[in-house]
Amino acid sequence: MTRIALWVxxxxxxxxxxxxxxxxxxxxxxDQIVEKNIAARGGLDAWRKIQTMVWVGxxxxxxxxxxxxxxxxxxxRPNKTRFEITVLNxxxxxxxxxxQGWKVSPxxxxxxxxxxxxxxxxxxxxxxQVIDGLLIDHQAKGVDVTLDGVDKVDGHDAYRxxxxxxxGVIRHVWVDAQSFLDVKNDREARGPHGPVTVVVKYSDYxxxxxxxxxxxxxxxAAASGKSDKLTIEKVSLNPPLADGMFTRPGSPGRRNxxxxxxxxPPPTLPALSRPSP
Numbered sequence: 001m002t003r004i005a006l007w008v009x010x011x012x013x014x015x016x017x018x019x020x021x022x023x024x025x026x027x028x029x030x031d032q033i034v035e036k037n038i039a040a041r042g043g044l045d046a047w048r049k050i051q052t053m054v055w056v057g058x059x060x061x062x063x064x065x066x067x068x069x070x071x072x073x074x075x076x077r078p079n080k081t082r083f084e085i086t087v088l089n090x091x092x093x094x095x096x097x098x099x100q101g102w103k104v105s106p107x108x109x110x111x112x113x114x115x116x117x118x119x120x121x122x123x124x125x126x127x128x129q130v131i132d133g134l135l136i137d138h139q140a141k142g143v144d145v146t147l148d149g150v151d152k153v154d155g156h157d158a159y160r161x162x163x164x165x166x167x168g169v170i171r172h173v174w175v176d177a178q179s180f181l182d183v184k185n186d187r188e189a190r191g192p193h194g195p196v197t198v199v200v201k202y203s204d205y206x207x208x209x210x211x212x213x214x215x216x217x218x219x220x221a222a223a224s225g226k227s228d229k230l231t232i233e234k235v236s237l238n239p240p241l242a243d244g245m246f247t248r249p250g251s252p253g254r255r256n257x258x259x260x261x262x263x264x265p266p267p268t269l270p271a272l273s274r275p276s277p
Contacts, residue, residue, distance in 0.1 A: 033147065033159050036180040037181070041181065044137070050132070055234070058071060060229045070086045075130045078130075081096045091106060097243070143163060169188070183202055197221065204216040216230070217230040
């Protein structure tokens with residue numbers, strides 16, 4: 001065999017091996033993909049032990065007056081959330097107690113009106129599966145999962161799973177065919193001119209006490225081509241979070257008016273503080 005022929009053969013074999021490593025196993029079922037996803041993320045037992053979680057980091061967005069806006073996100077089972085973000089040294093807060101939600105936006109005077117979630121916001125909040133997402137324990141949550149196909153996500157093959165929520169809403173979750181970690185999902189949201197598809201991408205996974213958690217999350221309307229980037233700097237697992245953090249702020253005597261700096265439940269936990277540089 002000539003040197004050129006040998007080189008061609010080696011090249012073909014190398015390409016074949018590389019291709020076999022990149023092509024996903026198409027004979028996997030949806031349940032098998034979910035099982036591999038759960039294992040890749042740290043395992044079912046480990047996730048079931050997580051009752052509360054706190055993320056601290058910053059947000060970069062073209063729609064805000066500042067870069068690297070500090071945020072803190074507190075999560076508590078079964079479906080409680082509290083999101084705080086600081087804009088121009090003023091704190092905006094959104095909270096959901098599992099049934100009702102409220103939001104407070106900062107104003108020039110340092111106070112803001114407590115407003116309830118809209119019906120669309122409530123429906124979206126009820127559909128979220130905080131802490132462990134849609135795939136873990138999906139049958140117990142009443143979530144149906146089907147395998148819809150394989151797509152390219154940032155140049156890598158990913159399984160596209162169709163996810164039907166108890167509300168009847170259908171979303172999609174993309175699971176990387178090699179790492180079996182979540183890399184993308186989508187959901188429908190109401191925009192100023194009608195429904196829009198919001199795409200969320202996950203990357204920069206890091207291990208936190210045995211769990212794989214994405215430290216970079218980008219989201220935006222699919223048609224716009226623009227996205228907001230959320231960078232996580234610190235994750236705390238199972239910190240003590242009082243239920244009062246997720247309930248409506250203010251007192252009965254003040255109607256819906258509230259001082260953001262004085263009356264909102266303060267983020268007193270060390271886990272809610274930004275880490276030192």
